[in-house]
Structures are given as C-alpha cells and as structure tokens.
Amino acid sequence: MDEYGERVRRALTESGTSLRGAAKALSYDVAYVSRVINGKQSASPEFRKAVATVLGVPADPGPASYDDEEAAWDLARRVQASDVGGGTLERLELAFDELAMAYPKSSPEALLERIRKHSAYVGKLLDSKKTLAEHRRLLVVGGWLSLLGATVHIDLKQDDAATARLQTAATLARESEHPEIEAWCFETDAWRVLTAGDYSRALELSRVAQSLAPSGSSALIQATAQEGRALARLGESGATYDAIDRVHDLSSAIGEPDRPEHHYKYDPNKALSYTATTLAWLGDTAAEPYARGVIERLKPNDDPSRWPRRVASANIDLALVLVSGNRLDEACDAAQKAILSGKVAPSNHWRALEVVRAVEARALPEAAELRDAYRELRAADDL
Structure with a gap:
C-alpha cells in the first residue's frame, strides 16, 4: 500500500465512512477507490482533489510534521457538532499566540513557514460548515495570522507580499468588526514605510492607527511609539518628546502583561527600547x-548569537549615540556585536549601515572591519 492510499484509508476509518459510502460521496466507482487505497492504481489529480474536499486528505501531504498536526486537528474537528468546532478554534488561537511569542527570537524564514501553514488551515475551515460565532472567530484568527505574516515579510524586505498580507488582515478585521487588528495594520504599515525612508507617510499612518485603536489597547501604545520614531526622523524634537511621554503614560496604565514576549501585547518594558531608538535618532545622549538598560535586562549572556532581536537593536541605538558623543571605540564595539549577532533583520540593515557610515566618516581604523561585518550580514540574508 502506498503512502497516499494509507492516508485515505486512515481518513475513512477515523470518520467511520465505509468504502461504498466514500465511493458514493466522491462520485467514483467502488472498485477504483479500492484499487487506489490498496496501492494498485495511482490516484488521478481529480480524485485527489475530490478526496481533499470530502475527506480532508491533502492532495500533497507537505512536511510530515504539518500533516500529522492537521490530521490531529481534523480528527478533533470531526467529533464536534459543526464542521469547525470550538476545540479546533481554540487550538488555532493558541497556535497564533505561540507564533506571536516566538517572533522576537525566531528566524523570520522559519516563522513565516509556520504562519503559512496555519493560514492555509484557516482558509480551508472558512469553506466548512460553521456557526456565525465560529465564522467570526476564524476571521479574527486569520486576521492576526495575516498581520503577523505581513510583519515577517517586512522584516525580510518582501514589500509586495507584506502589502498583500496587510490588505488581507485589514479586510478580515473589518469583516469581523475587530478595530484593534485594523489599527495594527496601519501601525505595521507605518513601520514598513519608515524603514523605506518615507517618514511623513509613517507619521500619517501611525496617527490613523491611533484613531482606530481601542482606548488602552496595545495597538494604541505601539502606534504612539511609531509616531514618536517618525517625528524623530523628521527632526521635530518637541513633538518627539511629547510622543515619548504619551507612550510612557499609556504603558504605565496597563501594567505587566501575562505574556510579555507576545508581539501584540504591549509590555511596558518595551518602552525602554522605543525610547532608546527614538532618542538615538534625535541625537540625544x-x-x-x-539602550544600556535594554541590553542589561534582556541579554542572556555574552554570546551575541543567543541574543533576542531587541538586544541587537539596542546595541545599534547605543552605537549611534556613542558616535554622536565621539566615543568611537565604544561605538564600534556595540555596532560590531549587533551585526555579528545575526539578529539584525533585513528591515533594520539601514540602521546598522548608519553606524558603519558614521564610523567611516571619521576614518577610524575599525571602519574596514565594521564594513566587512556589515557585508557579511547582507550576504547571509541574501542567501
């Protein structure tokens, strides 16, 4: 028996479907179905498509880990009152939370693969029979997954894919009447255009995000922080300091989250990171x-390869402010650590390059070594 036939047989057993019943549902001859199951005849593409629709057996199994995961979820789904089931939705929502918590430490490529698989499963369930409440929950978790996918695409400098996922997330947010997801879409787009150098547009998008975000929400705080960074790049110091103060006031009011590493749960400790970046861009010592506070709190040890991304980013902030203070040896050391950590995402390469150019402008002996490290960083991410 071949692998595909075994998967079809297993699906029949799990669903309690007889061979004759399956043949009738699939509109195929019983003998043909039997030959496929027993490995005596190859399944046609049309048959595989019908089996995928009726029995939920993928035409292409994909990676084994995902096949096992989806098979388990499908089995649980079949015993629920609807084709979707609350248990399946809870597992999807939990899977999204796990992905959002993995974001600060995972490689973008690995995270994106997992997001794709879960998003595909949500799409499959949207075609299933379900209640209105289940439909809305699917739209919401699909919106969150699309939003996180867009964020990872931005990190990888994949702008077209990021734009498409942001549009999908915004559509799902509106359909499910979920203003926080829609606010996050505008905040995320603000970050995207900020990394591209369009600071005025970033300022505009961050303010739209604030207008949509529910009061006291993480999206409101993050969008305010994004406004401050855009203002800093525009050199509007007074307005920048005002935005920093608003972030601190908003974040102090929400307290510590139960999941501080969750990308969409604002942790007041993140305010340290955003303040460091914002002030560094202003050239404020x-x-x-x-920046040092972030490094001290989050650095697990002296091995840069094990740092979370926020530590690498804080070292870039530190290097920028040290350069402006003419403490060049320390600046080179901080920048070198950030670059060699491997945790500077492609969307943040431009920030590392600012430090490299500042060091080169002062004709320091370390400039050549720093430039070589930056080239290696770019080359590794271009692979």
Missing part, C-alpha cells in the same frame, strides 16, 4: 541609559 539621553538615549544611552535606555
């Missing part, structure tokens, strides 16, 4: 204690 007050950025230094904030």
